[in-house]
Amino acid sequence: MASAVSAKSLTSDPIPTTLWQMTWPVVIGVLTLISFNVVDTFFVGLLGTDPLAAVSFTFPVTFSVVSLAIGLGIGTSAVLARKRGAGHEEQARFDGLIALGVSALLVAILSVLGYLFMQPIFAALQAQERLLPLIEDYMLLWFAGATLLVIPMVGNAVLRSSGDTRTPSIIMASGGLLNAVFDPILIFGLGPIPAMGVQGAALASVLSWSIGTVLVLWYLHYKGLIRFKIPERAHPLNSAREILSIGLPAAGANMLTPLAMAVMTAIIAAYGAPAVAAFGVGSRIESLASVMILALSMSLPPLISQNLGAMQFERVREAYITALRSVLVVQLVIYLVLLVGAPYIANLFTDDPEVARLIRLFIYIMPLGYGMQGIIILTNSSFNAMHEPMSALALSIVRLFVMFVPLSYVGSLIADIQGLFIGGVIANVLTAAIAWRWFQRGMRKQRNEEVA
Template sequence: MKSFNKRELILKGNMKKTILLLSAPIMFNNFVQTIYNVVDTYWVSKLGASEVAAMTLIFPVVFLIISLGIGMNVAGTAMVSQYVGGNQWEEASKISGQLLSLSFIISILFSILGFVSVPYVVSFMGATGDVFTHSYDYLRVIYWDMPLVFIFFVYTAIKQGQGDTFTPMIINVGGVLLNIVLDPIFIFTLNLGIRGAAYATILSRGVFILYAIYTLFNKKSNIYLNKNRLVIKKDALLKIIKIGLPASVGQSVSAFGFIILNIFVISYGETTLAAFGIGNKVTSLVTMPALGIGSAIATIIGQNIGANQMDRVKEALKTSISMTCALLMVGGFIMFLSSYNIMRFFIHDPEVILQGAAYCRLISISLPFLGIFQVLVGTFQGSGRTIYAMFMDIGRLWLLRIPMIVLFKHYTDWGSNSVWYAMILSNIFICGLGYIMYSKGSWQGKAIHQEETCI
């Protein structure tokens, strides 16, 4: 479906149909990505529990670095969607070029800094012995994947801002499928171990990202790039920073919070960290509908705000919440019943299985609240009021989850389950805070203005 038709659907179509059509490709994309993560974990788990623990330990570190790229994605989706909603295609093309150039420069700098700091970072995380070695090996390679990740974030933002969630899905699915094929080859056939998983990721992603960038310079598209649009302009840079910085701060502080969370988890032992890592992969599979709807609603919110249709904005949020909660209640029920068998699929260590099954059963209770969280964040991001999304990201971890973990660790005898209880309660409480911010209505209004020319 072309951009003009998608715009018509988003601004005037049946809301449930609109949400489904936009979120379905994102859901499928998330599904395939999660399948890759599951397969990646499956192959790495064949190396041993310490390798799984290593990947779990350093994931928040990688996420911390790409948080700025996520900020560019959020800013891009908000700005492009609002320009498209206001029928300002030229401005949408100009801001897209600025996003691409800025993201590439920043990602190169972060890759270099990350590569140099690997031993210090892994030590800070509390890794020792085999976990330290495997974390070090994986992190030194995967840092060079950052430019590819940043560029894909921008590509997704440009397409998604137009209402095109299908093309980014195709690009990403292609890379994921290639990655699934390359994983066992690099890990076992080439005998690269955990480093092989990182090499496979970079190679498979790079092939398809190059093609994605090539398509952005197609003049037949409604939004396209040229050399002039890649030259960074001060006014556009400031606009991107204004919208993208709160999202980046929220994601990066949140990611750092997950680093602290992992430090607490590993304090209960390598077995607990491995169980947490596998359990998270399973949870991400169940929650993919929430992630898909949360991403889709940002585009719907942005374009309708750009077209001054606030009643439709509110309708989108209410419909998204009802759909997300229904889907996650079903998924959570299935996960609760099959948690033990799910863990046995990944690993044969009986202690990891027991702890992982306990994690899956407990976290399944709060899944509908995680869905509400994603919808509220998508709403605030689509409106361009990313400071509200930042507060929800930071508040969930730093105001709620981590303090609870500290209290439970020192004042209860719940053991590793105290971490899971803190996760459940933080998901529930942050939704209440998010609803209060939504009810006040100060997030409403355009992040761009009809009369402005950003470049």
């Protein structure tokens, strides 16, 4: 399968056209994958409020592992794309192989630690004792298969670094489709397959990850994008260090999100299981509503990195501004759609009146800040593409722990859960303004370094 965008076109073709060609396949892939994750929540919701609340409690923990995988993918894409932009193709192929091995090892270590400390982690999240058996049923299988999650994610980053966003999107969509097929079969049972409840939802994920791992490794080998041969003056430790120098801060920045979510979950837990269940549903709706943001956060960095490698700074600035404008327009349209559909969405996920009311409240308020959140996320991914991971980490800290959590908590004190949601929106607006100015300063630094 040919790449939709060649490495050469990233540094020469018109920015809007190139960004669109790179982004639309990712939009389809992410939309399909997240849609089926929402389907996953839907099927678990059919089991009742307690299973839905139990799986909602797992989200901060599972997203910690996913965030590590995302961060390692960011580091992989930034390093490989910049080397390809500078013409160092053989080094990029070797670094891709190192990235896969290092990522699998780190996720395996994190999963073991998560398994060993499972009970104190969920106790700290204020999970009710009656929910703990359901949480453990889900997490035991999830941790066991987590290494199979990271390989497709980092493998897709290797593909994106070459300008190929179409193949990663197909792999993502395939995984989401398989998960949606496996979910009802394993959760409710079919023929000789017993009903496994929430454990079936975890097993469905692991099976889809396994197939994705096989697909991405085969395709990377087939396209020659990973190479076992060590190039001249290269060393595995140097390659790993270079990837981790961006990947670990990026992972740290991403892992701040589930940490903030854990704090938010603990705050919301004071309002009872219906509030936790509604917040879990709202978080998945947010993921679905943020498809364009997520897609651009994957397609924009290779474009920025390759143009930085080729020292084309005006193209970097144009790509960033084009992405931001696109996000603001799309998120406004999405908010209007959610506003109209809120009652139907709430009734789709639950028949509990209180959970439905809180889902509607979430939809009416939180998506108002998604456009601003998009500016923050794209600035963050741009910093990583510019090999400025500490700026990305600092921006994440400001967004989550200087703005989002404190302002949400203050809002909850003033106006209960409605105030909590409003505080989150205000936090996104303030942080987006900071992110814009921070990026301008980062671009000036890049120019000065190249001149020097």
